[in-house]
Amino acid sequence: MGFSISVLRDAGYTTRPATIVQPMSAIPALEIQDLKKTYANGVVALKGVSLSVAPGDFYALLGPNGAGKSTLIGIVSSLVNATAGDARVFGISIRERRSEAMQMLGLVPQEINFNMFEQPFQICLNQAGFYGVTRAVAAQRAEKYLKQLALWDKAFEVSRTLSGGMKRRLLIARAMMNEPKLLILDEPTAGVDIEIRRSMWKFIQSINAAGTTVILTTHYLEEAESLCRNIAIIDHGRIIENTAMKTLLSKLDVEAFVLDLAKPCAELPAVDGVRLTRVDERTLEAEMSRQHDLNSLFAALSTHGIIVTSMRNKANRLEELFVRLIDANDKAVA
Amino acid sequence: MNAEHTLIALGTIVRREVMRILRIWTQTLLPPAITVTLYFIIFGSLIGRRIGEIAPGISYIEYIAPGLIMMSVIQNAYGNITSSFFGAKFQRFVEEMLVSPMPSWTILTGYIAGAVLRGFMVGVIVLGISLFFTKIHLYHPLITLSTFVLAATIFGMLGFINAIFARKFDDIAIIPTFVLTPLTYLGGVFYNVAQLPSPWKEISHLNPILYMVSAFRYGLLGISDINLAWAYAVMLAFVLALGAFCLSLLQRGVGLRS
Numbered sequence: 001m002g003f004s005i006s007v008l009r010d011a012g013y014t015t016r017p018a019t020i021v022q023p024m025s026a027i028p029a030l031e032i033q034d035l036k037k038t039y040a041n042g043v044v045a046l047k048g049v050s051l052s053v054a055p056g057d058f059y060a061l062l063g064p065n066g067a068g069k070s071t072l073i074g075i076v077s078s079l080v081n082a083t084a085g086d087a088r089v090f091g092i093s094i095r096e097r098r099s100e101a102m103q104m105l106g107l108v109p110q111e112i113n114f115n116m117f118e119q120p121f122q123i124c125l126n127q128a129g130f131y132g133v134t135r136a137v138a139a140q141r142a143e144k145y146l147k148q149l150a151l152w153d154k155a156f157e158v159s160r161t162l163s164g165g166m167k168r169r170l171l172i173a174r175a176m177m178n179e180p181k182l183l184i185l186d187e188p189t190a191g192v193d194i195e196i197r198r199s200m201w202k203f204i205q206s207i208n209a210a211g212t213t214v215i216l217t218t219h220y221l222e223e224a225e226s227l228c229r230n231i232a233i234i235d236h237g238r239i240i241e242n243t244a245m246k247t248l249l250s251k252l253d254v255e256a257f258v259l260d261l262a263k264p265c266a267e268l269p270a271v272d273g274v275r276l277t278r279v280d281e282r283t284l285e286a287e288m289s290r291q292h293d294l295n296s297l298f299a300a301l302s303t304h305g306i307i308v309t310s311m312r313n314k315a316n317r318l319e320e321l322f323v324r325l326i327d328a329n330d331k332a333v334a
Numbered sequence: 335m336n337a338e339h340t341l342i343a344l345g346t347i348v349r350r351e352v353m354r355i356l357r358i359w360t361q362t363l364l365p366p367a368i369t370v371t372l373y374f375i376i377f378g379s380l381i382g383r384r385i386g387e388i389a390p391g392i393s394y395i396e397y398i399a400p401g402l403i404m405m406s407v408i409q410n411a412y413g414n415i416t417s418s419f420f421g422a423k424f425q426r427f428v429e430e431m432l433v434s435p436m437p438s439w440t441i442l443t444g445y446i447a448g449a450v451l452r453g454f455m456v457g458v459i460v461l462g463i464s465l466f467f468t469k470i471h472l473y474h475p476l477i478t479l480s481t482f483v484l485a486a487t488i489f490g491m492l493g494f495i496n497a498i499f500a501r502k503f504d505d506i507a508i509i510p511t512f513v514l515t516p517l518t519y520l521g522g523v524f525y526n527v528a529q530l531p532s533p534w535k536e537i538s539h540l541n542p543i544l545y546m547v548s549a550f551r552y553g554l555l556g557i558s559d560i561n562l563a564w565a566y567a568v569m570l571a572f573v574l575a576l577g578a579f580c581l582s583l584l585q586r587g588v589g590l591r592s
Contacts, residue, residue: 040592081587081592103435115425130346
């Protein structure tokens with residue numbers, strides 16, 4: 001993206017930390033305080049991250065690769081030892097009362113990490129057992145969640161024979177075996193086709209509606225935009241944005257459209273308030289303020305004999321914002 | 335986790351370990367049966383017949399039978415935990431346990447129990463095979479059983495430590511090949527260490543396997559190369575020291591948590 005920080009400022013956008021509005025009486029589902037992590041090889045993954053997730057929230061944690069998302073999730077789920085700071089799950093410190101905190105947590109990891117030689121049903125039973133769930137209750141839950149995630153017909157097949165999408169769904173079913181109050185999903189839909197992705201969204205929305213707090217990391221930003229109510233963006237080990245999704249999206253004042261033309265366009269016309277760029281001889285890109293009306297753009301194009309046959313948004317709004325924020329932060333860090 | 339939940343979690347690990355042992359029985363139970371049968375044929379029947387009695391009223395094949403059983407128990411208890419725990423690390427499904435509320439000691443106890451049970455299964459198979467070649471008396475059932483449990487626990491813990499530090503499959507093959515097998519062969523399985531010349535006799539007493547083989551032999555035959563109380567003291571000291579070390583590794587997440 002060729003945007004600079006000045007474009008953001010022109011659009012009325014500034015990067016600033018924000019806090020989520022939540023009822024004062026509610027104990028946060030997750031509260032992270034000044035979390036730091038430096039790996040043995042000297043890599044500083046987290047530089048003092050603090051955030052709070054309200055109970056019942058559907059929360060997006062976004063960031064580019066290597067930003068520190070997985071380290072953060074690893075610390076919360078006790079797979080990574082923090083260098084400093086603490087995390088509290090429903091008020092319970094993972095440092096001081098790890099066992100109690102983990103009892104309320106479910107994790108869907110980024111990598112497939114179940115025993116490939118076991119059956120999905122067995123994998124679910126074992127996971128429930130590790131949380132102290134009796135065999136009878138575990139069997140009921142395994143059937144329930146494997147059915148809800150359309151895996152029941154594969155429940156007794158060796159899991160290595162499952163497709164990629166099925167393996168991803170099995171990770172979700174497994175994470176539900178202790179019926180967690182806080183479910184963390186680390187890129188749960190990576191590499192999954194759109195139909196299965198949508199069915200997974202539906203399932204996750206249903207458990208959120210039932211009261212489970214959900215934290216989602218994803219690279220599909222339309223996924224975060226359509227599912228999540230609040231959002232944090234992490235980059236270079238720091239939270240660079242933490243606010244409500246609506247608030248964040250309202251900050252985007254610029255929109256970009258891709259215009260398909262009826263015939264090749266040799267010369268770009270100058271249109272007031274619109275930045276036109278040529279993608280190829282039959283495609284233009286128009287970037288304008290959201291307040292700018294499209295009629296004047298079409299009128300100007302018609303004047304120059306340019307006929308638009310179709311148009312679409314260049315990217316979804318969150319993606320646009322995300323890229324700009326990361327660009328701005330990269331420049332600030334540099 | 336309360337006691338009931340912890341017990342369920344422990345039972346889950348043990349059940350998973352037993353199912354794994356039975357699922358891949360051609361790798362876990364069959365090889366020691368074949369190996370020990372060959373030992374009995376070659377060392378017991380063919381060579382042992384020429385050696386005659388190694389102690390008053392005890393033939394060579396009778397003498398080596400307890401050692402062969404203990405050798406199988408030790409190797410299989412060690413091998414079970416290294417392959418199982420390292421496999422869990424390698425495929426990363428060890429994370430299923432690490433993210434759970436289970437305390438570290440439950441994970442350790444579950445895997446050690448799996449190692450002891452594999453040792454027990456193999457021990458029973460080898461004992462059954464030995465009955466085809468010689469007669470076995472059970473002089474002291476309690477000593478036999480306790481020695482077996484202690485030996486399997488010690489080598490289960492050593493296997494656990496090996497699996498914790500292993501980064502690739504080669505790392506779990508090195509110790510059995512270059513440490514465990516030589517120590518077993520030099521631990522009085524095939525001979526009485528009292529018959530060794532100095533300083534080999536004294537050096538042999540540094541080998542922990544000697545104490546296990548001797549105590550187990552006492553339980554089955556009523557004869558021992560070393561003092562029984564000393565054997566128990568050594569084994570218990572190993573259990574306590576290794577147990578504390580394993581727990582410390584798990585608590586700190588060495589090799590498991592970054």
